[in-house]
Amino acid sequence: PRALVWFRRELRVDDQAALYRALRAADQVFCVFVLDRDILDALPRSDRRVDFILRSLVELDTSLRALCPGGGLIVRHGRAAEEIPRLAAELEVQAVFCNHDDEPAALSRDAQVAEALASFACQLRTFKDHVVFERSEVLTGAGKPYGVFTPYKNAWLRQINDFYLRSYPVARHAAALAPTALARGVPSLAEIGFEPTDLSPHLGAGASGAEALFEEFLDRMDQYEASRNFPAVKGPSYLSLHLRFGTISIRRLAREAWQRAQGGDRGAEVWLSELIWRDFYHQVMHHHPHAMVRAFRPEYDAITWDSGPAADHLFEAWCEGRTGYPLVDAAMLQLNQSGYMHNRLRMVTACFLIKDLGIDWRRGEAYFAEKLLDFDLAANNGGWQWASSSGCDAQPYFRIFNPVTQSEKFDPEGKFIKRYLPQLAKLPPKLIHAPWLAKPLELEACRVVLGRDYPTPIVRHDEARAATLARYAVVKSRA
Numbered sequence: 001p002r003a004l005v006w007f008r009r010e011l012r013v014d015d016q017a018a019l020y021r022a023l024r025a026a027d028q029v030f031c032v033f034v035l036d037r038d039i040l041d042a043l044p045r046s047d048r049r050v051d052f053i054l055r056s057l058v059e060l061d062t063s064l065r066a067l068c069p070g071g072g073l074i075v076r077h078g079r080a081a082e083e084i085p086r087l088a089a090e091l092e093v094q095a096v097f098c099n100h101d102d103e104p105a106a107l108s109r110d111a112q113v114a115e116a117l118a119s120f121a122c123q124l125r126t127f128k129d130h131v132v133f134e135r136s137e138v139l140t141g142a143g144k145p146y147g148v149f150t151p152y153k154n155a156w157l158r159q160i161n162d163f164y165l166r167s168y169p170v171a172r173h174a175a176a177l178a179p180t181a182l183a184r185g186v187p188s189l190a191e192i193g194f195e196p197t198d199l200s201p202h203l204g205a206g207a208s209g210a211e212a213l214f215e216e217f218l219d220r221m222d223q224y225e226a227s228r229n230f231p232a233v234k235g236p237s238y239l240s241l242h243l244r245f246g247t248i249s250i251r252r253l254a255r256e257a258w259q260r261a262q263g264g265d266r267g268a269e270v271w272l273s274e275l276i277w278r279d280f281y282h283q284v285m286h287h288h289p290h291a292m293v294r295a296f297r298p299e300y301d302a303i304t305w306d307s308g309p310a311a312d313h314l315f316e317a318w319c320e321g322r323t324g325y326p327l328v329d330a331a332m333l334q335l336n337q338s339g340y341m342h343n344r345l346r347m348v349t350a351c352f353l354i355k356d357l358g359i360d361w362r363r364g365e366a367y368f369a370e371k372l373l374d375f376d377l378a379a380n381n382g383g384w385q386w387a388s389s390s391g392c393d394a395q396p397y398f399r400i401f402n403p404v405t406q407s408e409k410f411d412p413e414g415k416f417i418k419r420y421l422p423q424l425a426k427l428p429p430k431l432i433h434a435p436w437l438a439k440p441l442e443l444e445a446c447r448v449v450l451g452r453d454y455p456t457p458i459v460r461h462d463e464a465r466a467a468t469l470a471r472y473a474v475v476k477s478r479a
C-alpha cells in the first residue's frame with residue numbers, strides 16, 4: 001500500500017507519530033507540507049513565523065533525503081483542503097496520515113479533507129503527537145474534564161508511565177519512504193509572496209535548532225524553579241517556538257523532565273508542571289471550544305470594556321510600549337523586537353491591558369497572536385483568560401497585579417528594563433520602576449526628562465484598580 005504523510009505542526013522526522021504509523025502501514029510513503037493559503041493569506045507580508053517554517057522545512061527535507069535518496073519533502077502552496085486530496089489522488093495513495101490538531105479551524109479543515117478523500121476511497125488517519133495526553137485521556141473520577149489545574153496535574157502524574165513517553169523509532173522503518181520527482185525543494189519567502197524578516201539568523205530553526213536549545217537547557221533545568229520568574233535571567237527553556245512547530249517531540253522533553261523529577265530534581269518537577277499546563281489548555285480547547293471566542297465562564301461576557309478613540313489610544317500605547325510603566329513597556333518591546341516574551345511579563349502585560357487599561361482581553365489576545373513566534377491558540381487563550389479571570393482555573397478578578405511591585409520583585413535592578421529602554425540606563429534601582437515618583441532633579445541627574453525621553457504614565461494604577469473592581473461587579477452579581 002501507498003501512504004501520504006501530511007506534516008503540519010510537527011516539522012521533524014524523529015519520534016513523529018503519523019510518520020511512524022505510515023511507515024509501519026505502507027511500503028511506499030510520501031511526505032508533504034502545504035503552505036496553506038487559508039492561513040498565510042491572512043498574515044502580514046513580513047512574518048517571522050513563516051520564515052521559521054521555511055527554514056525548518058529545508059532541514060526536514062534534508063533529513064528525509066538522508067533517509068531516502070531521491071525522496072524528500074513535497075511542498076505545495078495552495079489551500080490545504082484542496083491540495084491534499086489532489087496530491088493523494090495523483091500519488092494514488094490509500095491513506096493520508098497526519099497528527100491531531102484540535103484548533104477549531106484545523107478540525108474543520110481536516111473534516112473537509114477527510115470528506116474529499118473519502119470520495120475516492122482514501123482515508124484520513126490521524127494520531128496524537130502534539131501533547132502527552134489529549135482530549136479525554138485524563139478525566140475526573142466522574143468521567144468529566146478537569147476544570148482546575150492542580151487536580152488535573154495530579155491525575156496526569158498518576159497516569160503517566162514509560163508507555164506514553166516512549167519515542168517512535170522512525171529511522172528503523174525508513175525503508176518504506178519512497179523516492180519522488182515531486183519533491184523539488186522548499187520555496188523561498190519571495191516565491192510565496194513574503195518579504196524578508198528580521199528573524200535572527202542565530203535563532204536555530206528545525207530539529208537541530210531545537211536540539212541545541214534543549215541540550216543547553218538540560219544543564220540548567222535544575223535551576224528552573226529559582227530562575228524562571230526573572231526576565232533578566234536565562235531561566236526558561238525558550239523551547240515554546242519549537243514546541244509550537246513540533247521541531248522537537250513533547251515526549252522527549254516530558255520524558256527527560258519526568259525522569260529527573262522522579263530522581264528528586266525540583267527544577268525538573270516545576271518545568272514538567274509547565275509542560276502539563278500545555279496539555280491542560282489543550283484539553284480545555286477540546287472540551288470547551290466556545291472559550292476560544294468567548295469567556296470560558298459565561299458570566300464574564302457581561303463585562304463592558306472600554307472602547308472608542310480614548311481606549312484605542314491606550315491600546316496603541318500598550319502595543320508600542322509607551323505606557324510609562326517601564327516593565328510593561330520593556331516587555332512589549334521584547335515582544336515586538338523578538339517575537340518572544342517572558343512568561344512573567346506575559347502575565348504582567350496582559351493584566352495591565354485588562355485591569356489597568358480596561359480593554360477587552362480579546363484585543364490583547366489578538367495582538368499576541370500576531371506577534372508571538374510561539375503563538376498557540378490553546379495556550380494563548382488560556383493565558384489571556386487567566387489574566388482576565390474569565391478562564392478555566394483563572395486568577396480571581398480582584399487579584400490585580402501592581403505593575404510597579406511586579407517590577408521591583410522580578411526585575412529588582414532594572415536590568416531587563418534597561419535592555420529595552422536604554423534611555424533609562426542611568427536610573428538607579430530605586431527610581432527605575434516608577435520614574436514619575438522621582439524628583440525632577442534626580443531625573444535630571446540621570447539625563448531623563450519625562451514626557452521627552454520617556455512617557456509619563458498613561459493611567460494611575462490606584463484609580464484603574466478601583467475602576468476595574470467596579471467593572472467586574474457585574475460578574476459577582478451574576479455568579
Ligand code: FAD
Nearest residue numbers: 236237238239240274278343346374375376379380383384
Ligand atoms: P518554559 O518556562 O521553558 O516552559 C516550557 C514549555 O511549557 C513552554 O515552551 C510551553 O510549551 C509550556 N508552557 C509553559 N507555561 C505554559 C502555560 N502557562 N500555558 C501553556 N503552556 C505553557 N505559550 C505558548 O506556547 N504560546 C502562546 O501563545 C502563549 N501565550 C501566552 C499568553 C499569556 C497572556 C500568558 C500569560 C502565557 C502564554 N503562554 C503561551 C505560556 C508561556 O508564557 C509560554 O509558554 C512561555 O513563556 C514560553 O517560554 P519557554 O518556552 O521559555 O517556557
